[in-house]
Structure formats: structure tokens, C-alpha cells
Amino acid sequence: MQTQTALLDLSLDELTQLMRDLGQPAYRARQVWEWIYRRYAGDFEQMTDLPQALRRTLAEKTTLRLLTPVAEMVSAGRDTLKVLFRLRDGQTIEAVLMLYDRRRTLCISSQAGCAMGCTFCATAQGGLARNLSAGEIVAQVLYFARYLADPASLPQTGVERPSTVTNIVLMGMGEPMHNYQNVWTALRRLTAAEGFGLGARAITLSTVGLAPMIDRMADEGLQIGLAVSLHAPNDDLRARLVPVNKAYPVDEVLAAVARYTAKTHRRVTFEYALMRGINDSAELAEELAQKIQHLLCHVNLIPLNPIPNSPYQPSSEADTERFVEILRSHGISATVRLRRGIEINAGCGQLRRALAA
């Protein structure tokens, strides 16, 4: 019910006020906070040190449930789990959990849909429905934290692996910088020692290149990693792939990145989705190298996740290899990202779209 207060949208101060309004002492807020962010409680019945009557009142007037899983897909290798969630107003979003030997990386959404219109992206095709609240962003992490904390849900690989979320990337649906306020409220909650408590360095925010927001992020004082989706080294090509390039051309984005690295001394990752015959030629690799070789950066080449009826296809292995080698020959650190979960529509927005079809 939308009339119930969403507890995940409240700060600790706001939760304390809510407890006061319910005639409760302030320390009850701390208890509830602990249950939510440290013990990942998914309902009030688990909060056994709260009086029964308070648990009942909380269940009546408030809610912890901002997301309902409506579809779940596990990759054949059992190392990628994708979940489609329905929000309280019926909108849907996706999040993906990727299991590596020593990491459990969660890719989360920041908006329902996206306004950026990238021409190769499944999410772009439906446009933006709305921003997620900070609570809805945090709720995705808590859902998987709960999942990982349950030993019965672990894939039976026989390998000892961490049972907590170790890394988060904001690379799911939406442009995080376009929902700046809520995203940063969520990031502070996720990194706060009295909140979820994940190290800021374990989190990466990926943007399509909203230059003024990159400057704003440089002033946040949190060591969150920055990834910039470049996909092309010049304005003609990039504007075809990433329409927001018309507002923030390549040189403007790169200048913002230079200011960011000068201020934070942190290396920036450039994401580059390689598309066959579109942006994967040797000439474009040379042009990219010239543009970025003075920057403190790493290039992450991503084999494109093809979407149905799209003219864009992934580059061949040979072209991918050539592209990486050219960048490396200029002294640029570059890697090809493992393609995970293709068969479960793990690319941004693909499961949601497939189920809507």
C-alpha cells in the first residue's frame, strides 16, 4: 500500500522522529536501523527485541518492502543471477548479481527506464518512467544481501566464497547522474559505518558523461569509483550512439574527467562497448588513444550485449583484440570485460523488455 511510510526512504533522524510520533523512545530507532542495515531484516517479525505491539504498529503504518521480485533467472554457469523487481507503483527495474571467486558484485538500477536514449541500449527504448527513491536503490542491495546471507541460496560450487555483497556497480537501468540527489543519499547510506557499511572504493558509479555532474561528484568527498561510458572518440560517431553527446561533447566530458582526476587523484574507467563495423576500427582505436593518453584512466572494452532487432552487433574477437593492443601500445591500461549472463538477458534493460514483449 502506497500510504505506508517507506522506512528505507528515511534517514536515521527521520526514523527517530517517526518513533517519537509513535510514542516510542529514540533508542527504538537505532534498534530498527540495526535490523535493517546490519542484519538485513526483511520484515518486522524478525525484529525480536522490539515489543510485539510495536512490531504490529510498524507493519500497519510502514513498510520495508519496496520491491517485489517478479522474475528470476540464473545463468547456466550459476554465476549470474538476474532479478526483475516490481516497485510499489507497478514500475519494473532490474538488478544483477555476479559471483566471482572472491567477489560478489551487484549491478543495480538508479531509474525506472532512462532518458538518455543510447541507440544500442534496451532500457533506452521505453524512455524514462521515473527516478528511483534512495530507498528503492538501497532496497536492491538489501535484497541480495539477504539472499547471500542465506546459505541455502548459495550455488553449490564447493568453492568458499564471501556470503556478502562485496562490490556494487551503478550500471543497471538509468543514468545515475540524472537522479543525482537520490543516488548520493543511497550511496551515503550504503557506505556509512552505521548503515550498510560497504567501503566506498568497492562501489562504482557509471555515467554516460553528464560533465557538470562529474565536477559535482569530485566534491562529494567519498571514494566512489567513476566510470564514463565513452563508446566513441569523436562527436560525429558518439552523438549517433549516445545522443546526450550533443549537450556534452567528447572534449567537454574529457575535460571534466581531467578535473576530476586532478582533484581526487583517482583513476577513471572509460567504458567502450565494441560494436562490429561501428566503433571498432584500428583508426578509431588510434583516435581514442590520442584523446585519452594524457589522462589517469583505464579502458574497459565491453563486448556488446546484442538486443533483438538492433543493427548493432558485437565485434569479432580479432577486432576486439586489435583494439586492445592499439590502446596498450600507447601505454593505456585496457582490458576486455568478461561477458556474463548473456543467455539470461543480463544486459541493461533486456529482461524487462523481453518479459514486456
Ligand code: SF4
Ligand atoms: S546505456 Fe545507460 S545511459 Fe544509455 S540509455 Fe541505456 S541505461 Fe540509459
